Amino acid sequence: MEENADITDMVVLEELLSDAATKRILESIKAEPKSTAQLCAECNIPTSTAYRKMQKLYDNRFISKVGTINEAGKREILYKSNVSMIKRILDYGPTC
DSSP, X not given: OHHHHHHHHHHHHHHHXXXXXXXXXXXXXXXXXXXXXXXXXXXXXXXXXXXXXXXXXXXXXXXXXXXXXXXXXXXXXXXXXXXXXXXXXXXXXXXX
16 A cells, blocks of 8 residues: 555656746745745746645645745745755666
């Protein structure tokens, strides 16, 4: 059963990393936390797309949320990366 969980995790990981918008988001928040508005402007993606991608990243623990107070005195959620590097290693098993 654990092997199936590993396969499912790999499918989710591959899906996340194959998406250009998701990669831009991860790259953007690698150095410092950013708000949704900042990510939309910097990554040139619609707000609805940004929220959907960030929720998927959050659900899979690639990012975390940080609460802060902005200059206008309002509460704001910033997103920060939980990973500094993702390295893909393919293992096709033994060859003939």
